[in-house]
Amino acid sequence: MTSSGTNPEGLPGSAAWELLLPAASAPARARGRTLQAALREAMRTGRLAPGTRLPSSRDLARDLGVSRGLVTEAYEQLTAEGYLRSDRGAGTWVGGAVRAASPRARDLAPRPAGVAGVRVDFVPGSPDLSLFPRAAWAAAQREVLAELPHRDLGYPDPRGLPRLRSALAELLARRRGVAADPERIVVVSGVAQASALLGSVLHARGLREIGVEDPGSPQHDGLYEAAGTRAIPLPLDDEGLALRPLRASGVRAVVTTPAHQYPTGIAYSADRRAQLLDWARSVDGLLLEDDYDGDFRYDRAPVGALQGLDPEHVAYAGSVSKSLAPGLRLGWLLVPESLADEVVDRKRTMDLGHPSLDQAVFARFVARGDYDRQLRRCQRAYRERRDALVAALGEHFPHARVSGIAAGLHAIAELPEGYGPENRFVGRVAAAGVAVRPLGECAHARGDDAVVRLVLGYAHLPPARIREGVRLMAEAVAG
Known part of the structure; x- marks a missing residue:
């Protein structure tokens, strides 16, 4: 096909050209109707925008391999319907009255x-999303963009940028009492991905059930069940997760929010924390600590993370969703050494690593003291x-x-x-x-x-x- 003699903004140079191809192969009696229908569809959907100049009837007929009269008839019919306008000596154009029914993307964000x-x-x-530190974050972005080596824009270490993992290790040890080895920190897109990673690794190891607090976050149930691991509700008492139902359940992994249980708001007692760790050791199990708001304690010093007492039996997850904004999709997962390789492999296959630029900005934000x-x-x-x-x-x-x-x-x-x-x-x-x-x-x-x-x-x-x-x-x- 050729487009000689046509305006470069005309039909043959546009993606709408493909819509007209069926007219050339249609039965002879149907070619006129097929061409008209194809042109209407192109204008209704916006593939031919108002003001677009169409090829002359001679050029379009030659390109499609149809008679010029067939194209002339189609142009005249669509002009009568208001789709096209024709100026003598100036060509044929898509009319301004055409309003394409542009599809709209729905917003399913929970608001x-x-x-x-x-x-x-x-x-x-x-x-409060209005508290997001826009000026400080923008300053960190400018500094990072000015200095970031080109190689850091490639596929990252699936665990995260070394500078961010080092900054997180220092931050979490100082603020949350975490035993933080940068080599066992995995940067994730929030606690949701941390849970999905752990759930899939545990499922691959043969665990088919996981304990969840009752009442607790409905999110935990869905995340672990999506990984093929059935959520087993376990009741609470005044000190935290009740031990007798836990022991009777037969599970070997439990999701907990010990610093500030969601939703009851209790902090696990020191005795209960110690008893949970004893249970985990006795069954060679795992406690999955969701420290979703551990930094926000108002009347006394924050309770240290459970992970700091036994990093080999506690996986620790946190994020900036409450401290900065959930839309950043930025969090961390500290895993026991026995799970580290499997979690990193699963992270690599899941998304090839968290976005490097976001990691570098947050690392700078932490290093500058802006996060504190x-x-x-x-x-x-x-x-x-x-x-x-x-x-x-x-x-x-x-x-x-x-x-x-x-x-x-x-x-x-x-x-x-x-x-x-x-x-x-x-x-x-x-x-x-x-x-x-x-x-x-x-x-x-x-x-x-x-x-x-x-x-x-x-x-x-x-x-x-x-x-x-x-x-x-x-x-x-x-x-």
């Missing part, structure tokens, strides 16, 4: 606050918001029992008798524009629906909005 009618969103899980400053900034803001929530609950629900407030980004509010059943309470406050998460949604089996227990996230809300939300809840259920 409850964006739901119509929600005025205050207490659903936990997100930090960010954590201090967040702690001040979140402590103020926690205090605002506790004060507002004390004012509007004076007999409520509030727990889990020593650390983290959420609190548990157990309301006194008379506010239940829970589903009615949640429905009433939702009608008033307040989104809340019942504690029962985090449990594998529903508890007493007559008692209202709420998991209230506060980190992403300014104090004034927190007070407004609690007031709206109280007004919605008054009387």
Whole structure:
């Protein structure tokens, strides 16, 4: 085929050309209809944009191997329908009235606050994204882009850039009491990928069941079950994971949140932590420590990570999702030496390593002291918001029992008798524009629906909005 004599912006030089090829091979009687339909489709979908000049009828007929009269008839018909416009002596153009039905990409990001009618969103899980240190992060980016060796833009070590693993080892040892060997740190895209890596490695080793806290994060169930490992719910008591059900379950790996259990907010007692480690040693098992908000403790020093007490029986995972932003998809996994090679191999086959540029920027951000400053900034803001929530609950629900407030980004509010059943309470406050998460949604089996227990996230809300939300809840259920 040729395109001689056609404007370089015309049809033969565009991707829409392929749409017209069926017209050339169609039966003789159907060629006109086929050509018209192909041109309409090209204009409707935007492959021929408004203002595009089409080839002359002579040129298009020659390129398609059809009669000129057939092309002329198609142009005249589409001009009559408004798809094309023709200026005498100037050619034929796609009309400006054509509006291509451009497909739109849907946004499936979890944003409850964006739901119509929600005025205050207490659903936990997100930090205050407005606290992201844009200026400091941009400065680190500029420095990295100016200095990064070309070789560091190639495929990275699947464990992560050495400079970041070294920076993380120092940071985690200093802030969380972790026994951090940079050679056993794997940089991952958040705790979700850390869980998927561990789940697949454990499954490959023959483990088909893994214990999860009950109540606990629903995410843990889905992540490990996706790796082929069935989640076994294990109950809690006042000190942490209950030992008797754990021993009776027969599992050899358990996911825990010992620094600030999600969602109850309790910190595992020293005795329970020691007992869990004894259990892991006795069954040659593994504790998978999700330290999702271990840096945020307000009234006393943070509880050290469980991993620091026995790094050969504890895998430790954390991320910047609460301290910086979940959209960075940046985290870390420390693994026992016995699992290191298998986890690294699985990471390599999964994605060939985390993006090098993001790693280099975060390494610089940590080395400059910006990450420590960010954590201090967040702690001040979140402590103020926690205090605002506790004060507002004390004012509007004076007999409520509030727990889990020593650390983290959420609190548990157990309301006194008379506010239940829970589903009615949640429905009433939702009608008033307040989104809340019942504690029962985090449990594998529903508890007493007559008692209202709420998991209230506060980190992403300014104090004034927190007070407004609690007031709206109280007004919605008054009387």
